[in-house]
Amino acid sequence: MRFLTLLMCAAIALMAVVSCTPKKEASKSKVLVLYYSQTSNTKAVAQEIATRLDADIEEITLVEPYDTAFQATIDRCKADREKGILPEIKPLKANIADYDWVFIGYPIWFGTYAPPVASLLEKVDLSDKWVVPFCTFGSGGLESSVKDLTEKQPNAKIMTGYGVRAARMDAMPKEVEQFLKLYMPLISNPDPTDIKANTQSDSLFVPADFPEQHPVSADEAAIFDAAVNGYPMLNAKAKTVASRTVLDGTEYLFTAMDMPREKKADMPPASEIQVYVLVEKDKAPVFTKVVR
Ligand SMILES: Cc1cc2nc3c(=O)[nH]c(=O)nc-3n(C[C@H](O)[C@H](O)[C@H](O)COP(=O)(O)O)c2cc1C
Structure with a gap:
């Protein structure tokens, strides 16, 4: 009986607190997922991210697409590099200025983001945007591409990125799910200044640092x-x-x-x-x- 009375008191107290607390609408930031993909690996990651975040998505496309053959793509990239030119991309439909967060995806080519993304980075200004890079690769290149991205857009707030080998695409959906847990609380918070406090999530697994080699x-x-x-x-x-x-x-x-x-x-x-x-x-x- 005493327990029941205590329980009722607690319930009444809780109702009072709830009814007094002003309802704060969780305002969601606007998210754009932009990507270039030649053979659809990066496209699959982009779609996974956009679906999970309910975000807008747009593909970066070329005025003159690359030949689908690997060697022909390499030859064109080399010829462009010798001429000092980047491939021309079609204008984006999305207006970057409308977004708070830009997830930017690309395949790694020659150790960094593929040239169509280099073309994009010449045209857009990502200053003050939260930018999350993601990529697919044969063996690696996330770190080097993020370094190049940071040099190219020094005023963007570039966040930890995600990269996956083309040979491990089957592991991608689960990894993306875990990766996005880093960002979901921040995206729902319109002023994500205290990143540490905002990334506290019970379901986010953060591995310990590696010990010494x-x-x-x-x-x-x-x-x-x-x-x-x-x-x-x-x-x-x-x-x-x-x-x-x-x-x-x-x-x-x-x-x-x-x-x-x-x-x-x-x-x-x-x-x-x-x-x-x-x-x-x-x-x-x-x-x-x-x-x-
Ligand atoms: C021209 C070219 C250059 C590449 N260079 C690299 C590289 O330097 N490092 C790497 O790990 N993978 C490299 N790759 C492999 C791609 O990054 C990988 O296949 C990627 O998943 C392709 O993405 P997509 O399907 O979205 O086009 C290269 C592929 C191409 C076509």
């Missing part, structure tokens, strides 16, 4: 080899490693020496790289990205 053991070297073997662009040997627990398993950060099979005059004979490897329960090791 140590020399690889035979088992760890075998994990590395299993993850990178078969990828033609790498000829790497692991030197040191650190690991941490992530949502679905263990993530390893290896430092390795990469010795390109094909010797080129403009490339060093060997370079140190960082390779992120994911080992999920009952699955073979896969590398998620290479940072050069």
